[in-house]
């Protein structure tokens with residue numbers, strides 16, 4: 001560890017366990033063992049507040065993916081996990097939840113150091129949210145049911161369906177919620193008896209490496225859960241096209257999702273694609289403006305805007321347009337932009353220099369073509385900081401409105417009436433989330449029905465819960481994570497008919 005990194009950790013009293021976890025070489029987890037894999041090459045892992053290198057990540061190869069898939073295959077075909085009574089699988093997943101809860105402070109430190117996000121929300125949402133999800137999905141293990149049917153061929157037949165785990169799952173996750181997105185991918189399939197190989201994001205591998213140790217402690221049998229690391233276009237592409245994988249589950253950008261969909265189809269594996277978003281908030285003249293400002297805080301500015309369902313387009317009725325922007329400005333300019341380890345941090349840095357440069361291109365465009373309500377200036381100095389920004393935009397076809405910026409940048413546009421608001425909101429390639437803001441319940445319901453989105457929130461935004469299915473339409477992908485709907489993606493329904 002460099003003296004600068006040591007000083008940085010001392011400044012925020014980082015625990016010895018977290019220091020160890022973020023500076024030790026990060027390796028893969030295959031067949032119950034940690035391994036550097038078959039290549040001597042590595043990928044640097046950076047700390048986003050300072051840009052300093054934390055550690056190096058093992059660069060996986062196709063041979064490592066083959067080994068991980070073989071381990072998951074053996075665990076599925078011969079191992080105890082799919083054959084265990086469901087209550088025992090439930091017990092192990094609940095034990096894992098207890099261990100994550102026990103180490104929640106350490107995991108929050110690891111995630112914040114690796115990703116840059118603010119540590120308070122990180123503990124509440126990323127870490128404790130994962131605990132809640134494991135408990136919820138673990139509970140499904142004991143509630144899988146088939147059905148009996150009376151077929152038309154005659155009453156001397158007995159027909160029923162059996163739900164079976166689909167097999168080996170190949171999952172790929174992004175860096176914006178490294179641990180939480182991995183939990184979204186693993187909790188449901190493990191609950192029903194699948195085994196899996198996860199490819200973590202190369203920018204943020206550290207929290208899941210720690211979770212793998214907790215899986216060993218919880219008693220998860222070897223080979224049930226495996227991690228491969230490395231570049232997406234290499235190991236990610238190889239994993240999703242692997243004929244040994246029975247189901248592909250991907251969360252990430254729409255561009256990569258298109259490739260992953262083709263890779264899954266190359267071996268006829270069903271696929272879940274949780275992709276990008278540009279979610280509208282539609283607010284009428286009777287909307288609660290303070291509530292909208294609070295929602296933007298927890299949606300587009302929270303996590304530095306690196307949030308797939310962030311309310312990133314705000315359509316405000318023309319009668320309250322200026323007033324609404326002022327309310328948002330008064331709340332959001334109070335937010336503290338600083339290293340995520342600072343206990344008072346509201347907004348940490350974005351993930352990388354590349355992400356910062358990409359967001360800054362939109363800041364340039366906004367300053368040239370829109371009205372800056374607040375923010376918009378480039379940050380200098382170490383670390384990948386981007387100031388929270390609000391642009392008032394006139395043209396719905398502007399790239400500021402059409403494209404996923406994936407930073408703390410909100411765009412606002414006025415509208416005249418309900419029909420125009422719906423047309424503007426739906427005039428976008430994405431369809432992940434949307435919200436309607438009005439005190440008129442019937443209007444809110446009418447608009448909700450017409451919005452093209454996988455989730456619609458009324459008088460709130462981004463209220464995501466383990467019980468509710470989450471997933472988009474249009475270019476935001478298909479399939480659901482969370483909720484009982486996710487369980488079905490990991491079950492094969494076998495139809496059985498017996499002549500009596």
Ligand code: NAD
Pocket residue numbers: 172173174175176177181199200201202230231232233234235236237238240251252253254256257259260273274275276277307308309404406432471472476
């Ligand atoms: P990304 O698509 O660049 O990368 C995601 C993952 O895919 C990484 O692990 C990467 O290594 C891997 N990958 C890259 N190329 C690959 C390939 N050819 N084959 C297989 N895997 C490959 O996305 P990102 O920048 O890490 O994440 C941000 C994106 O994720 C945003 O668009 C965001 O909206 C989206 N996202 C969506 C949801 C959701 O639930 N819909 C949740 C979180 C993030």
